[in-house]
Amino acid sequence: MSKNPNEYVSRGDLNDLAGLPRRVNLGDAKKRISGQVSAGKAHIEGDLELGKKCVTALRSSGEFKRATQGFHAYPARLHPEAARLLLEALPGKTLADPFCGGGTLLVEALIAGRKVFGSDLNPVATLVSTARTALLSQEQLTRLSQELEAIHVKAAQSMDEKKHVYLPPSILKYKNWYKTNCFDELACLYDAIRTHESELKPLLQAVFSSLVVKYSLRASDTSNKVVYIPRKNGTVLRAFKEKAKEYVAQLTELQTLVPPGTDPAQITLADARHPDFEKVDTIITSPPYPGTYDYLPLQQLRQAWFDLNMREKEEIGSRRSFKQLKAAYDAWLKDTDTWILSCAKALVSGGQLAVVVGEGMQSGKLLRVAKPTIQAAEKAKLSFVTSASIERFDPATKMKKIEYILVFKKP
Numbered sequence: 001m002s003k004n005p006n007e008y009v010s011r012g013d014l015n016d017l018a019g020l021p022r023r024v025n026l027g028d029a030k031k032r033i034s035g036q037v038s039a040g041k042a043h044i045e046g047d048l049e050l051g052k053k054c055v056t057a058l059r060s061s062g063e064f065k066r067a068t069q070g071f072h073a074y075p076a077r078l079h080p081e082a083a084r085l086l087l088e089a090l091p092g093k094t095l096a097d098p099f100c101g102g103g104t105l106l107v108e109a110l111i112a113g114r115k116v117f118g119s120d121l122n123p124v125a126t127l128v129s130t131a132r133t134a135l136l137s138q139e140q141l142t143r144l145s146q147e148l149e150a151i152h153v154k155a156a157q158s159m160d161e162k163k164h165v166y167l168p169p170s171i172l173k174y175k176n177w178y179k180t181n182c183f184d185e186l187a188c189l190y191d192a193i194r195t196h197e198s199e200l201k202p203l204l205q206a207v208f209s210s211l212v213v214k215y216s217l218r219a220s221d222t223s224n225k226v227v228y229i230p231r232k233n234g235t236v237l238r239a240f241k242e243k244a245k246e247y248v249a250q251l252t253e254l255q256t257l258v259p260p261g262t263d264p265a266q267i268t269l270a271d272a273r274h275p276d277f278e279k280v281d282t283i284i285t286s287p288p289y290p291g292t293y294d295y296l297p298l299q300q301l302r303q304a305w306f307d308l309n310m311r312e313k314e315e316i317g318s319r320r321s322f323k324q325l326k327a328a329y330d331a332w333l334k335d336t337d338t339w340i341l342s343c344a345k346a347l348v349s350g351g352q353l354a355v356v357v358g359e360g361m362q363s364g365k366l367l368r369v370a371k372p373t374i375q376a377a378e379k380a381k382l383s384f385v386t387s388a389s390i391e392r393f394d395p396a397t398k399m400k401k402i403e404y405i406l407v408f409k410k411p
């Protein structure tokens with residue numbers, strides 16, 4: 001244990017901390033409404049058959065919760081059915097997603113028996129992707145279940161005994177984002193995981209991570225509106241126990257769906273402009289839409305709990321950067337050229353790249369994405385295969401925006 005007294009706080013001390021801001025900046029997401037958007041007119045150019053499949057993928061909607069797909073929230077995730085349909089439309093043996101987010105595509109690609117590489121700049125994305133794609137033996141699943149149970153017991157004991165727990169100093173300034181009882185229970189869970197030695201630790205952390213926004217005063221993962229929901233003592237500990245059970249069941253289902261002999265997914269923390277995956281035959285990915293989200297600041301609570309290093313300056317197309325509209329759009333165009341060139345280099349000859357991307361909106365202006373993506377692919381010497389698009393009505397902006405799947409091939 002460290003000797004720094006500031007790192008140790010008892011539950012009593014935590015409750016006494018005063019003068020903290022009631023609201024902290026959690027990124028510029030408060031006006032963003034992520035909700036249902038209705039899908040309208042479709043348009044296809046290039047390969048018609050492939051285009052039709054892409055339109056069907058773009059129109060995917062409704063619940064789809066197989067295996068680990070429902071585990072842990074992640075903003076702007078691809079619809080899992082869209083991922084499945086795209087993989088079916090673009091057959092191959094190896095797949096990479098350099099903006100893997102919560103790993104939606106990676107999970108479906110494992111189920112399709114592919115060798116999978118995923119990367120993202122956001123450490124929360126890599127944590128969630130790692131947890132969603134974990135391929136465990138029966139013995140490891142049993143062990144995971146036992147370890148999660150042991151964490152629950154230890155945390156409940158710390159609560160009962162009012163034990164001192166260790167917390168990273170980074171979380172203390174966010175304490176007012178929690179009701180006291182929820183914060184204390186999270187603190188005891190955090191400490192129980194921290195002191196637990198196991199190769200499965202990232203999976204335990206992911207279960208903890210799935211609760212830290214839900215049991216805060218934040219309305220959701222994509223909104224920093226404050227909501228006060230009464231929570232009885234013991235709610236968070238119970239939620240951990242239930243989440244743990246659900247997660248083990250989801251992982252068990254994943255093992256049954258993934259063909260035997262499939263390699264485990266390789267997931268790394270990396271900037272898509274400089275990826276480090278091996279040569280692959282297919283890349284399917286969804287980069288940040290310009291000016292739409294602040295992916296890294298949105299994770300501020302998790303960043304504080306885990307004391308994560310967020311490389312916010314390297315985030316592509318962030319909403320906050322679009323306060324300087326022209327400069328930000330120019331940067332997004334340049335970044336698009338760079339990451340597409342990196343993908344082109346990583347593809348084998350004959351390999352395909354599919355990009356799921358949608359128009360952004362800033363100051364009432366639509367930010368076009370299809371033409372610059374196609375131009376970036378041309379510069380990278382990829383040939384155009386198809387462009388499929390649908391119009392969506394976005395209730396947040398009351399505008400129609402177009403979402404695309406653009407497919408290219410390396411000669």
Ligand SMILES: C[S@@+](CC[C@H](N)C(=O)[O-])C[C@H]1O[C@@H](n2cnc3c(N)ncnc32)[C@H](O)[C@@H]1O
Nearest residue numbers: 077078099101102104121122271272295315316
């Ligand atoms: C549209 S989301 C991907 C969502 C993902 N397809 C899913 O289903 O969860 C875009 C992702 O790009 C990541 N990102 C932003 N800038 C990046 C960069 N320079 N390199 C790699 N990833 C980046 C964000 O962290 C975010 O996870």
